[in-house]
Amino acid sequence: MDQFLWRVLPLLTILVSFGVFFYLQDSYTAQLFPLIKLPRDKCSLLPHRHFWISSKRIVTPQGIISGSVEINDGKIISVVEGHAIQGKPKQEEVIDYGDAVIMPGLIDVHVHLNEPGRTEWEGFDTGTRAAAAGGVTTVVDMPLNCYPTTVSKEKLKLKLDAAEDKIYVDVGMTNNLCLSIQLTELLSAGVLGVKSFMCPSGIDDFPMATIDHIKAGLSVLAKYRRPIVVHAEIQQDFENHLELNEDNLDPRAYLTYLNTRPPSWEEAAIKQLVSVTKDTRKGGPLEGAHVHIVHLSDSSASLDLIKEAKSHGDSISVETCPHYLAFTSEEIPNGDTRFKCSPPIRDAYNKDKLWEAVLEGHIDLLSTDHSPTVPELKLMEEGDFLKAWGGISSLQFNLPVTWSYGKKYGLTLEQLSLLWSKKPATLAGLESKGTIAVGNHADIVVWQPELEFDLDDDYPVFIKHSELSAYMGRRLSGKVLETFVRGNLVFKDGKHAPAPCGVQILAK
Numbered sequence: 001m002d003q004f005l006w007r008v009l010p011l012l013t014i015l016v017s018f019g020v021f022f023y024l025q026d027s028y029t030a031q032l033f034p035l036i037k038l039p040r041d042k043c044s045l046l047p048h049r050h051f052w053i054s055s056k057r058i059v060t061p062q063g064i065i066s067g068s069v070e071i072n073d074g075k076i077i078s079v080v081e082g083h084a085i086q087g088k089p090k091q092e093e094v095i096d097y098g099d100a101v102i103m104p105g106l107i108d109v110h111v112h113l114n115e116p117g118r119t120e121w122e123g124f125d126t127g128t129r130a131a132a133a134g135g136v137t138t139v140v141d142m143p144l145n146c147y148p149t150t151v152s153k154e155k156l157k158l159k160l161d162a163a164e165d166k167i168y169v170d171v172g173m174t175n176n177l178c179l180s181i182q183l184t185e186l187l188s189a190g191v192l193g194v195k196s197f198m199c200p201s202g203i204d205d206f207p208m209a210t211i212d213h214i215k216a217g218l219s220v221l222a223k224y225r226r227p228i229v230v231h232a233e234i235q236q237d238f239e240n241h242l243e244l245n246e247d248n249l250d251p252r253a254y255l256t257y258l259n260t261r262p263p264s265w266e267e268a269a270i271k272q273l274v275s276v277t278k279d280t281r282k283g284g285p286l287e288g289a290h291v292h293i294v295h296l297s298d299s300s301a302s303l304d305l306i307k308e309a310k311s312h313g314d315s316i317s318v319e320t321c322p323h324y325l326a327f328t329s330e331e332i333p334n335g336d337t338r339f340k341c342s343p344p345i346r347d348a349y350n351k352d353k354l355w356e357a358v359l360e361g362h363i364d365l366l367s368t369d370h371s372p373t374v375p376e377l378k379l380m381e382e383g384d385f386l387k388a389w390g391g392i393s394s395l396q397f398n399l400p401v402t403w404s405y406g407k408k409y410g411l412t413l414e415q416l417s418l419l420w421s422k423k424p425a426t427l428a429g430l431e432s433k434g435t436i437a438v439g440n441h442a443d444i445v446v447w448q449p450e451l452e453f454d455l456d457d458d459y460p461v462f463i464k465h466s467e468l469s470a471y472m473g474r475r476l477s478g479k480v481l482e483t484f485v486r487g488n489l490v491f492k493d494g495k496h497a498p499a500p501c502g503v504q505i506l507a508k
């Protein structure tokens with residue numbers, strides 16, 4: 001027996017070491033050693049670990065420069081202006097992109113990847129392929145339309161397990177705030193923040209939260225210095241605003257739907273939120289807590305409330321989404337439920353004011369609220385706006401859509417990069433992401449703002465059920481050429497790297 005033990009012991013030790021190694025790869029340490037996870041030739045379409053990219057338009061925090069960025073082991077190690085290149089690269093280690101724009105990869109802090117549970121709506125594989133193809137190098141997943149929703153450490157593990165070996169870009173997770181949530185446990189397990197709905201979410205397993213739940217949650221979140229992100233709409237009494245005439249009772253008429261969710265829903269929710277965020281000011285009882293309002297549509301009273309709270313020093317921020325900046329209620333055809341989302345897309349006047357707020361910095365950042373479903377639930381044939389799933393699918397198109405519609409309003413490349421990279425990184429606590437700066441992850445999008453393309457059936461679209469996207473059929477400007485995640489070339493010329501080597505991001 002003794003002899004047998006001595007023989008198997010060394011073998012056992014090796015096995016256990018392998019086990020520990022792969023276990024450690026799983027979570028926190030995956031951030032530290034992302035590149036040893038899979039062989040480099042699988043993770044990247046480029047064979048080099050140490051290389052240089054150069055262009056006449058590199059968007060840096062100091063402005064747009066003509067020069068080169070040196071990348072080694074997944075990080076940016078130098079940014080140099082002018083023709084000279086730091087170090088002595090071999091010719092094949094320098095990629096010259098000419099006048100294509102080199103920008104930090106986009107960070108989309110509001111994406112619904114519905115795995116596990118509703119992977120047929122959108123999963124980690126399709127969702128992160130679409131992200132990579134769109135120059136989005138990090139997504140933060142909202143655990144809402146997946147099943148089960150993330151309300152405990154065990155449920156979070158299901159989410160993390162589901163994402164394992166499927167993600168082409170980096171992915172962070174949030175969790176749901178409701179009464180039964182194990183908040184401290186989840187925050188310790190590394191969720192980047194907490195999501196909350198102030199109206200029914202459309203998913204029975206994701207109950208809505210009252211302002212009292214939110215206030216209680218904030219006192220815990222303050223200690224962790226992580227944000228709560230809130231869907232800010234509170235259902236109001238219909239009779240007050242719905243004009244009952246034949247036109248707005250037609251469920252195929254967009255106006256019917258628009259009238260069911262007036263700006264007063266957003267205003268009511270934000271009024272309650274700012275009554276709490278005053279406690280987040282310096283020296284206040286909730287100092288350290290932060291409230292982030294997702295997908296603002298109302299650019300009038302709701303935005304004014306946020307501006308006022310900010311002027312008093314409340315820790316509050318707000319995002320809007322490309323669909324509120326691209327479309328207007330006047331142009332949505334009756335029966336075209338691809339445009340249904342909540343809060344709804346409002347009129348042209350509202351859109352112009354949203355752009356004004358974006359460009360003046362009152363709206364802090366942009367996100368997609370990529371919320372896909374299956375064709376059966378979008379009810380395209382019936383065209384019933386009242387019954388169809390609310391959610392717009394557009395993760396892959398963030399960059400060209402924002403640019404195409406924004407340039408008419410004077411949007412600059414620097415603003416674009418602030419709205420889609422720097423500010424979202426700050427919100428999500430991603431210190432090593434969001435800018436092209438020495439020491440940061442080499443998360444980079446290379447794109448050509450002047451290049452126009454048609455989003456037609458020939459265009460390589462990777463989101464699931466692309467026919468449901470409101471952007472299909474549009475002509476856009478700003479084509480994504482290549483995407484790097486932590487120095488891995490994950491997308492080029494319509495193709496992805498052979499293996500998904502994105503990293504799951506957990507907060508420490």
Ligand SMILES: NC(=O)N[C@H]1NC(=O)NC1=O
Pocket residue numbers: 112144145201202203231340341342343369371390391392
């Ligand atoms: N459940 C869900 O994803 N809802 C999202 N869809 C939408 O249009 N607004 C939302 O909050």
Ligand SMILES: [Zn+2]
Pocket residue numbers: 231294295342
């Ligand atoms: Zn929402």
Ligand SMILES: [Zn+2]
Pocket residue numbers: 110112142369370371
């Ligand atoms: Zn959402």
